[in-house]
Amino acid sequence: MRPSIRTKLPGPKSSIIINKIKKLNIAYSNPYPYVHNKKGEGCYFQDVDGNVFIDFASQICSNPLGYNNPEINAVIKKYKQSPIKYGGQDFNVKEHLDLLEELITITPKGLNRAFLVNSGAEAVENCIKLAMRKQKKAKFGISFRGDFHGRTIGALSYTHSKPIQKQNFFSVQNKILPFNETGGENLIKIINKNGASKIAFVLTEVIQGEGGYNIAPEKLVKKIRKITNSYNIPLIVDEVQSGMGRTGKWWAHQHFNISPDLMSSAKALQVGAAVTSKKFNVEPGSISSTWGGGHTLDLAIGLKTIQIIKKHNLLSHVTRLGSYLKKGLNNLNLENVRGKGLMLAFDLKDKNTRNNLVIESLNQGLVILGCGEKSIRIIPPYIISRKEIDKALEIIDTSNKKVNIPGFRHRGKICSYIQCGESHT
Template identity: 30%
Template sequence: MNSPHLPSTTERRTIVTTNAELQARRAAAVPRGVGNATGVYPAKAKNAEIWDVEGNRYIDFAGGIGVQNVGHGHPKVLEAVRAQLDNYIHTAFQVLPYEPYVELAEKLNRLAPGDEPKKTIFFSTGAEANENAIKIARGATGRPGVIAFQGGFHGRTLLTLGLTGKVAPYKLGFGPFPNEIYHVPFPSPYHGVTSEQSLAAIDALFKADIEASRVAAIIIEPVQGEGGFYIAPFEFLQALRELCDRHGILLISDEVQAGMARTGKYFSIEHSGVVPDLIATAKSLAAGFPLSGVIGKAEIMDKINPGGLGGTYSGNPLACAAALAVLDIIEEEKLLDRSLSLGATVIERCRGMARRNDITAIGDVRGLGGMVAVELVKDRESKKPATEFTGRVTAAARKYGLVLLACGPSSNILRVLVPLTASDEIVEEGLAIVERSMIEAAA
């Protein structure tokens, strides 16, 4: 029996297809466990715009889930990767180390907060970064316990699923998870959870579940990503730092989504003045090339024996070249300042929408720099999540040419992750679509 003919790369480029055809092929070839927020298949992307296989144009407010802070296909990133491609693609850093890895580590060590000497190791995904941050913390302290926060998202490996503070859809059916992981409430003033209550919950853990002397680390997203863009109060982060110092616990800042200029700082925890012991970074670090890292105080990082950390593809040379270009772009194009001004524009515009009589579902608008969320509720007094309404808004936005994602425990929070390099005109066009979509969804 003859095998079916599969089109070559050249043939595929000449085939005109549709999103529906590709979605049917996807359903037959890819497991349903990989969710899709849309059925849109891109053919081309540039800065903050995407064109699908049917020629439809979309403004990108998702950025590949916070990956495209410097925009799709930035010329400097492409140039750096092409140059590296001509040299070598992979040698495995553990076998033949290479300069781009070392140079990128040097730059991140200088950029990370704090005056102490630092060292950096690279991986491929945000989950790997968080998992290895926990490995480093446990190895350095000789302690097993880890404290994380409800609503937090740290990855999809078994260890990082244990850290993640949301069951559906991430943890369903995958247990048991690693032990000695404990969750406490994340402070959320909008929902009445104070910093004092969160700190009291940690104290209760020390009394009822695990003594402080057995806790290796507390891991926190200074701005929760999948959890709803809730911003940890700065005084809470400062109190966490003091608590960790008092008990010999390491503080890990998960900057996977909030890092690399997204909030107006290289790392979101910088806003609080707190210096963490370890930082996990990924997503926008390499503009879409798979790269993540753990940056930490040198005395902590060096407590792990050679061979205890690493990975075959970790710190791939192409990804390191892309990341070096990203850091140059952030500095040259003043994207820290751009993030702050962009965030102020988006927040002001969304709060203006909340004042309209025909849009009554906006319960809260919040943000840190260019990381902005709009929480949609059934009514502003009860603050019950308007999950179905949020789905109608994102669907309408897509119809009008905007890629817009929801997040939060009830998927009722719109999140804005537009590339920081997007023009004011593109941002305004996207915000106008958000407004139009909410009016339509409410009708």
């Protein structure tokens, strides 16, 4: 397959479906201008109008193995009988055990307990609750400026990436640290003022996702780990976007040689997971979820995803192809190229130019995604080849040159769909 755009975007069939969803969905956030037709192969997919795209957005990091992966399709074929979803925390399915067992083969040493839920926000939410349960005198939790942890009220209270995400939503008690080398000193100040026992947890993304693919300074991560260890404050690392091999290691925090007390995973794992150690065991009934551990197909795909990454040595592939891609982006003289493995980003001169670049690339059949104020994230599936990277780089280059021509404006209705490359997760 190769990228081929035959219609204006969105095409006529896509337009009908998207506009109907828009009418009925109270919070539809300007979706991308196409509707998947389920055909696709590897990094390519087709829409219902026959346009073919190359996907460098990977369903926001939740599709690490691309489209119609034969080993994943074989798993899907086995699930022919209803129900697919069981009440997994109360009624048992073997898939629950299988995923837990496989998951703890890749989690950091000592983190060998997990609670499975439905989404990234729930994974973070349950890490927060497990920490609160342990820190019985605690009054607040702490996270970092620019963090994104999800949309439930708990996770959202610790999210500080864009004001629109929080407007009118009350917060759980929280404090904010700067995402730079002064973060450690600030944490000490909070401890000195309030007492360590008042702090339920420190929550962080070591590579901020939605907030702009900002990599934490190594000194900050190490310092925060040291302080939280010495004051017995649980450290939660949110690996919902950066985990499961995206950076070339199973978990992004492994690039910093630290280990958290709790960790959230989701997206590429296909289900949410709050991962921790038995120190954080809670009494029955204190946390639960109807479908947690009972979404059999998702659990089976999550299991197979880990197995495929292992079997095909995809972590080394991600590292190798990640450096090739990063080098290619640098050769295009893009601003502030950064990231690890296949979790890469660069900046444009302003938000408007970034948004135009998303649209121009789409018009040439490349799907990319914005993040932060004026950045583009580059997150292809782990199975990407050099040839596909070359094609994507060519599209980025031509689009970038075009959108930087003074007075450039994109044409057509496309931006009333995609609201110009804004991302939401």
